[in-house]
Amino acid sequence: xxxxxxxxxxxxxxxxxxxxxxxxxxxxxxxxxxxxxxxxxxxxxxxxxxxxxxxxxxxxxxxxxxxxxxxxxxxxxxxxxxxxxxxxxxxxxxxxxxxxxxxxxxxxxxxxxxxxxxxxxxxxxxxxxxxxxxxxxxxxxxxxxxxxxxxxxxxxxxxxxxxxxxxxxxxxxxxxxxxxxxxxxxxxxxxxxxxxxxxxxxxxxxxxxxxxxxxxxxxxxxxxxxxxx
Amino acid sequence: xxxxxxxxxxxxxxxxxxxxxxxxxxxxxxxxxxxxxxxxxxxxxxxxxxxxxxxxxxxxxxxxxxxxxxxxxxxxxxxxxxxxxxxxxxxxxxxxxxxxxxxxxxxxxxxxxxxxxxxxxxxxxxxxxxxxxxxxxxxxxxxxxxxxxxxxxxxxxxxxxxxxxxxxxxxxxxxxxxxxxxxxxxxxxxxxxxxxxxxxxxxxxxxxxxxxxxxxxxxxxxxxxxxxxxxxxxxxxxxxxxxxxxxxxxxxxxxxxxxxxxxxxxxxxxxxxxxxxxxxxxxxxxxxxxxxxxxxxxxxxxxxxxxxxxxxxxxxxxxxxxxxxxxxxxxxxxxxxxxxxxxxxxxxxxxxxxxxxxxxxxxxxxxxxxxxxxxxxxxxxxxxxxxxxxxxxxxxxxxxxxxxxxxxxxxxxxxxxxxxxxxxxxxxxxxxxxxxxxxxxxxxxxxxxxxxxxxxxxxxxxxxxxxxxxxxxxxxxxxxxxxxxxxxxxxxxxxxxxxxxxxxxxxxxxxxxxxxxxxxxxxxxxxxxxxxxxxxxxxxxxxxxxxxxxxxxxxxxxxxxxxxxxxxxxxxxxxxx
Numbered sequence: 001x002x003x004x005x006x007x008x009x010x011x012x013x014x015x016x017x018x019x020x021x022x023x024x025x026x027x028x029x030x031x032x033x034x035x036x037x038x039x040x041x042x043x044x045x046x047x048x049x050x051x052x053x054x055x056x057x058x059x060x061x062x063x064x065x066x067x068x069x070x071x072x073x074x075x076x077x078x079x080x081x082x083x084x085x086x087x088x089x090x091x092x093x094x095x096x097x098x099x100x101x102x103x104x105x106x107x108x109x110x111x112x113x114x115x116x117x118x119x120x121x122x123x124x125x126x127x128x129x130x131x132x133x134x135x136x137x138x139x140x141x142x143x144x145x146x147x148x149x150x151x152x153x154x155x156x157x158x159x160x161x162x163x164x165x166x167x168x169x170x171x172x173x174x175x176x177x178x179x180x181x182x183x184x185x186x187x188x189x190x191x192x193x194x195x196x197x198x199x200x201x202x203x204x205x206x207x208x209x210x211x212x213x214x215x216x217x218x219x220x221x222x223x224x225x226x227x228x229x
Numbered sequence: 230x231x232x233x234x235x236x237x238x239x240x241x242x243x244x245x246x247x248x249x250x251x252x253x254x255x256x257x258x259x260x261x262x263x264x265x266x267x268x269x270x271x272x273x274x275x276x277x278x279x280x281x282x283x284x285x286x287x288x289x290x291x292x293x294x295x296x297x298x299x300x301x302x303x304x305x306x307x308x309x310x311x312x313x314x315x316x317x318x319x320x321x322x323x324x325x326x327x328x329x330x331x332x333x334x335x336x337x338x339x340x341x342x343x344x345x346x347x348x349x350x351x352x353x354x355x356x357x358x359x360x361x362x363x364x365x366x367x368x369x370x371x372x373x374x375x376x377x378x379x380x381x382x383x384x385x386x387x388x389x390x391x392x393x394x395x396x397x398x399x400x401x402x403x404x405x406x407x408x409x410x411x412x413x414x415x416x417x418x419x420x421x422x423x424x425x426x427x428x429x430x431x432x433x434x435x436x437x438x439x440x441x442x443x444x445x446x447x448x449x450x451x452x453x454x455x456x457x458x459x460x461x462x463x464x465x466x467x468x469x470x471x472x473x474x475x476x477x478x479x480x481x482x483x484x485x486x487x488x489x490x491x492x493x494x495x496x497x498x499x500x501x502x503x504x505x506x507x508x509x510x511x512x513x514x515x516x517x518x519x520x521x522x523x524x525x526x527x528x529x530x531x532x533x534x535x536x537x538x539x540x541x542x543x544x545x546x547x548x549x550x551x552x553x554x555x556x557x558x559x560x561x562x563x564x565x566x567x568x569x570x571x572x573x574x575x576x577x578x579x580x581x582x583x584x585x586x587x588x589x590x591x592x593x594x595x596x597x598x599x600x601x602x603x604x605x606x607x608x609x610x611x612x613x614x615x616x617x618x619x620x621x622x623x624x625x626x627x628x629x630x631x632x633x634x635x636x637x638x639x640x641x642x643x644x645x646x647x648x649x650x651x652x653x654x655x656x657x658x659x660x661x662x663x664x665x666x667x668x669x670x671x672x673x674x675x676x677x678x679x680x681x682x683x684x685x686x687x688x689x690x691x692x693x694x695x696x697x698x699x700x701x702x703x704x705x706x707x708x709x710x711x712x713x714x715x716x717x718x719x720x721x722x723x724x725x726x727x728x729x730x731x732x733x734x735x736x737x738x739x740x741x742x743x744x745x746x747x748x749x750x751x752x753x754x755x756x757x758x759x760x761x762x763x764x765x766x767x768x769x770x771x772x773x774x775x776x777x778x779x780x781x782x783x784x785x786x787x788x789x790x791x792x793x794x795x796x797x798x799x800x801x802x803x804x805x806x
């Protein structure tokens with residue numbers, strides 16, 4: 001609604017009587033009212049968990065929710081490995097980058113003879129990983145700082161309301177969820193544990209190629225490399 | 230053949246022209262990066278270049294170890310050779326022109342770094358050295374390009390336990406051999422060696438051996454990368470969160486200069502600080518663990534009452550109770566004073582002045598930590614940092630010193646019925662002193678740590694540790710050494726001198742010095758000849774930042790990242806036993 005720049009609203013009869021503007025506003029309200037009543041909602045915006053055939057534009061949150069757009073920074077999650085433990089190695093990069101200082105980490109060491117291969121290789125894990133969701137400013141720096149793809153904000157939801165402040169302190173068991181992430185570069189696909197591999201001449205072995213002219217017997221206590229003619 | 234038949238010697242060829250006389254006789258004058266440098270003969274290029282502020286990068290060079298020149302990082306261009314020369318190994322010569330940042334040198338540095346990083350696992354995320362790692366620093370400064378390696382890297386052992394204090398990650402090692410040279414040359418226990426060939430070379434202990442020298446953690450300090458790691462510090466904190474306070478190790482009477490690396494009110498490790506007169510660049514493994522009693526199991530609240538009746542009390546009440554009980558005994562025979570040789574000079578100045586002036590004693594019983602076995606390098610038998618200071622201050626105040634054994638027998642014979650103790654350490658097993666302490670009719674104790682003696686005290690006052698106050702120690706050779714405050718005292722704890730001054734005020738109404746340990750020194754140190762000439766302010770080590778990357782130790786609100794009241798207790802519990 002544009003007005004000529006020279007127009008003084010105090011001298012304008014249309015403005016000073018209020019009536020035309022009032023009717024104009026009523027018309028807008030009525031238009032939305034009738035549209036809501038008979039369902040002319042823009043159907044390109046999806047609403048999840050809506051029951052029935054209602055086409056009313058107003059979303060009755062939290063019973064109904066809109067679908068957040070791609071790239072929405074939602075509630076954090078700690079990404080699990082394919083064996084269910086967190087990918088996080090407690091490097092404190094997220095805690096260092098966090099401008100709100102809402103991440104608290106305590107590191108610990110996995111047993112060198114842990115049951116899980118990835119844990120044997122990785123050594124370090126977060127004994128405590130706590131995010132204070134009340135302090136968090138949802139900037140996503142933690143996700144960008146993470147060198148291990150271990151924290152993501154791809155849950156497409158925001159922090160749910162709680163009754164106490166303590167409930168907003170999210171420990172590992174509240175954060176560890178969602179689908180596992182697997183990268184071919186993950187070190188536990190390259191070795192059995194953090195010790196020295198059984199075959200110490202692995203490098204020469206790979207350079208020549210496993211199907212090449214070298215036969216390696218790793219069954220014996222000392223690896224024997226025999227060159228074939 | 231006669232002598233004169235011998236053909237005449239041909240005239241000697243002229244030979245090369247004689248070198249010009251030195252520009253500065255007795256010194257070497259040369260040019261580094263266009264700056265004229267005058268150094269003593271024998272100075273190597275690294276030290277000479279450092280004196281004019283052009284840093285030559287190196288890994289294997291260490292000023293206190295023999296020269297290995299195996300990392301090749303310090304290659305520089307010199308005027309007397311077509312090839313590049315290793316700066317750590319080459320002594321400066323007269324008229325030499327050295328260039329440390331030409332295109333050729335930069336290209337060689339980049340190549341050397343590429344070689345060193347060829348099989349490096351780049352697992353900085355779990356590496357404790359990250360943040361203070363020379364590989365990281367030099368990579369960012371001199372290399373900064375992705376690896377060109379095709380195929381997998383050589384895999385070695387990633388957490389091999391070498392001894393009680395050290396674990397090694399052989400993959401991260403760049404084979405500079407600093408650790409091997411340290412163990413052979415300084416610790417005189419050649420327990421480490423380099424085994425294997427080519428890219429399978431690794432640092433290890435000899436078969437069947439262990440790295441169990443009392444100086445093993447120094448190898449962790451001098452390791453330029455994250456290969457050697459301290460088992461005590463491993464995974465407990467990232468280096469960039471820690472602040473360093475220049476302090477003095479209180480583990481024995483040597484008084485090694487250290488940095489106390491702390492965050493919040495917790496110390497995470499000690500690192501040796503250079504002091505040519507005392508510890509050079511080293512310290513012992515036993516001393517490194519002496520930060521633990523300074524932060525663990527601390528008495529943080531004044532306690533009033535004894536045994537089952539003991540309860541926490543505010544400072545004012547504890548002071549009132551202590552002074553009302555001490556007042557009738559002041560100047561009487563049954564009251565004795567015990568002072569620990571582990572307290573600082575300022576503590577002892579304040580407390581012994583109070584003992585003499587207000588309590589009217591003429592003799593002080595010496596307590597302190599029990600002695601131990603000395604070793605051949607730094608560790609001494611006396612495990613108290615300030616026995617010399619206690620002796621000097623007592624002598625200056627005219628107080629006689631009596632051994633601790635006399636105190637036990639005096640309590641048992643009944644001639645001592647009340648005790649004011651400065652410091653909670655006793656030189657015998659505490660359990661053996663408890664029965665004697667039980668016989669005391671009054672026991673006022675100023676102690677830093679919880680323990681069986683606190684339970685026996687009628688009034689126990691929490692004392693600050695030496696990390697929580699400015700002060701000084703006199704080490705065994707008579708050197709006065711200043712240490713700086715790292716963080717404020719825990720809970721209700723305060724330094725011995727302040728407790729003594731407040732007791733004096735309650736007891737006699739005198740206005741003692743309660744402002745700071747500096748004021749205590751200014752008021753009381755002049756009467757002690759050993760301390761009178763010491764420049765307390767001037768000798769304080771500068772709390773300067775470590776070189777390298779210096780992120781803020783804490784953010785704007787003074788708290789480390791992730792720190793919050795709700796989790797703070799667990800952060801304190803993070804200092805493992």
